[in-house]
Amino acid sequence: MALELRQNLKLAQKLVMTPQLRQAIRLLQLGRLELTEALHAELEQNPMLEEVPSLLEQPVNPEALNAEENPYQAETAFTDRVKGDDPATVAEINWNDYVNSFDSDLSFSRETPPADAPSQFDFISTTPDLTAYLQWQLTHLDLTEQDILLTTFIVCNLNEHGFLEATIEDIRAYGQCTAEEAEGALRLVQSLEPAGVGAMDIRESLLLQLDRLDYYDTLPYQIVDQHMPLLETQNYAKLAREVGTTQKKILEAIAVIQELTPYPGNEFSNRQINYVIPDVYVYKIDGEFVIQLNDEGLPQLQLSEEYLKLLKQRSTGLSAESKSYLRENKRNAEWFIKSIDQRQKTIYKVMESLLKFQRDFFESGPAAMKPLILRDVAEDIGMHESTISRVTTNKYVHCPQGIYELKYFFSTAVSTPDGDTVAAEAIKTRIRQLINSENPAKPLSDNKISELLSKENITVARRTVAKYRDQLKILPVKYRRQR
Known part of the structure; x- marks a missing residue:
C-alpha cells in the first residue's frame, strides 16, 4: 500500500474556546481582590471603557441651588483660585497650596523648592523587620571588624521566628575564627532585643528570656531546661513528682512560662494581612432571608460617550484604521461588561440555591448542615458542575452565622x-x-x-x-x- 497525501473535506462540530469565552471563565473564578485588579487593568487598556462617576463627582447646576438649599454658600473660599462659593467650583482648588512640600531654604515668600529636593513621601516610615531592628542595635555598639562580620552573618541567618538556622561551625567557617569567637558573637546577638532572639529552638528561646528576667536557676527555668516534654503534654502531676515539689508551685511556675514569647521574631513580621471581604451578604429580615451582592469598592463600568459620538459621526476626520480600532475595543468593552454582569448574576443564583439547600444552617448553625455536592446545585440552577466550582472558589458570604467560603456549604454525607x-x-x-x-x-x-x-x-x-x-x-x- 503506497503512502500519499490527500485533501479531504469533513464537517464536524466542536467547542472552540474563543478569547471572549476564556475571559468570561477567568472573571468567574477570580476572587474579589483579583477582580478589582482586573477591572482597573481593563480600564487602563481599553479606551472605550470608563468608570461611572459617583454622585459626588457628577456635575451640579449652580443656578438650581439657592442660599437656603446650599449650606456651602456661607463658607469662605479656601484659596483665591476658587471662583464662587458653590460646591461645583470646589474641583478648581489648587491642591498644591496644601501640599507640605519640603524646602530646605524655607521662606515666607512661597519659593518653589528645587526640582531635586526630596518629597514628603520620602520620609514615610515603614515598620522595620527583625533584621533591620537588630542591625540598628548593633550600630550603637563599639564592635571590632571581626565582631561586625560575625554578628551580621548571624543576623542574616535568622528566620522569621528569630531562630538561628546556622551552626557554630557555619559561623566559624564564614568568619575564619575560633569557636570561642563564634560563640561570643552569638551571645552578643542573643543579648539584643527582643529577648530570646538568636536561639536554636523554642526551648533555648524560653531559657534566654527567663535568664533575662532573672529566673535563672529557679523552678520555671528548671522545668523548661530539664522537663520540656512533660511541659508540652501538660502532665503536671508527673512534673511535680519529677521536680519534687507541689502541684501548686508547678502551676505558679507554668504561669510565669506562659508570659513568655515562644517566637520572639513574630512581632517584627511585615507580612500583610489580607482581610476577607464578602462577595455577598445574607440578611434575615422579618423571618425571611434576603441576598445582597457586595458591589462596594468595585468600579462601575460604562462605554465612553465621547468615543461613541466619534463612531456615530460620519465626518470626524478619523482614519479607517482608527475607526476599526475603536469598533474592536467597543466590542471588547461590551463583552467585558456583559461578563462582569453574568458573573454577578451567577453568584446570586448559586447563593440562592445554597440558601435553599442549607436553610437549616442559616437558621441554626453548622450543626444543622446537610450533605450537599456540586451536582445538586448545578442541576438546581441549570449550570455545569465546573461552573459551580469556579463560582464557589475564593468567594465568601456574610450571614448571621459569620463569614464562610461558599465551598464550605458542600459537605460529604x-x-x-x-x-x-x-x-x-x-x-x-x-x-x-x-x-x-x-x-x-x-x-x-x-x-x-x-x-x-x-x-x-x-x-x-x-x-x-x-x-x-x-x-x-x-x-x-x-x-x-x-x-
Whole structure:
C-alpha cells in the first residue's frame, strides 16, 4: 500500500474556546481582590471603557441651588483660585497650596523648592523587620571588624521566628575564627532585643528570656531546661513528682512560662494581612432571608460617550484604521461588561440555591448542615458542575452565622444506621462541641468520641474521628490532658 497525501473535506462540530469565552471563565473564578485588579487593568487598556462617576463627582447646576438649599454658600473660599462659593467650583482648588512640600531654604515668600529636593513621601516610615531592628542595635555598639562580620552573618541567618538556622561551625567557617569567637558573637546577638532572639529552638528561646528576667536557676527555668516534654503534654502531676515539689508551685511556675514569647521574631513580621471581604451578604429580615451582592469598592463600568459620538459621526476626520480600532475595543468593552454582569448574576443564583439547600444552617448553625455536592446545585440552577466550582472558589458570604467560603456549604454525607445521612461538617461541629465540654483532667479520646457519636446514631470510626480532629486543629488527648 503506497503512502500519499490527500485533501479531504469533513464537517464536524466542536467547542472552540474563543478569547471572549476564556475571559468570561477567568472573571468567574477570580476572587474579589483579583477582580478589582482586573477591572482597573481593563480600564487602563481599553479606551472605550470608563468608570461611572459617583454622585459626588457628577456635575451640579449652580443656578438650581439657592442660599437656603446650599449650606456651602456661607463658607469662605479656601484659596483665591476658587471662583464662587458653590460646591461645583470646589474641583478648581489648587491642591498644591496644601501640599507640605519640603524646602530646605524655607521662606515666607512661597519659593518653589528645587526640582531635586526630596518629597514628603520620602520620609514615610515603614515598620522595620527583625533584621533591620537588630542591625540598628548593633550600630550603637563599639564592635571590632571581626565582631561586625560575625554578628551580621548571624543576623542574616535568622528566620522569621528569630531562630538561628546556622551552626557554630557555619559561623566559624564564614568568619575564619575560633569557636570561642563564634560563640561570643552569638551571645552578643542573643543579648539584643527582643529577648530570646538568636536561639536554636523554642526551648533555648524560653531559657534566654527567663535568664533575662532573672529566673535563672529557679523552678520555671528548671522545668523548661530539664522537663520540656512533660511541659508540652501538660502532665503536671508527673512534673511535680519529677521536680519534687507541689502541684501548686508547678502551676505558679507554668504561669510565669506562659508570659513568655515562644517566637520572639513574630512581632517584627511585615507580612500583610489580607482581610476577607464578602462577595455577598445574607440578611434575615422579618423571618425571611434576603441576598445582597457586595458591589462596594468595585468600579462601575460604562462605554465612553465621547468615543461613541466619534463612531456615530460620519465626518470626524478619523482614519479607517482608527475607526476599526475603536469598533474592536467597543466590542471588547461590551463583552467585558456583559461578563462582569453574568458573573454577578451567577453568584446570586448559586447563593440562592445554597440558601435553599442549607436553610437549616442559616437558621441554626453548622450543626444543622446537610450533605450537599456540586451536582445538586448545578442541576438546581441549570449550570455545569465546573461552573459551580469556579463560582464557589475564593468567594465568601456574610450571614448571621459569620463569614464562610461558599465551598464550605458542600459537605460529604455519612450514613446512619437508620438509613439517613449526616453532613461531615455537622459531625466536625459535634466533635468540637464534645471536646470543648470535656473534663480537662480526663479528656475524651478518639475512641470515646466515636462511642459517644454512635449513641447519637452517628456511626464514625475512630480513624475518621482522628482525621476530623486534625482538620479542626485540635490536639490529641495526651496534649489536652491537664493533671
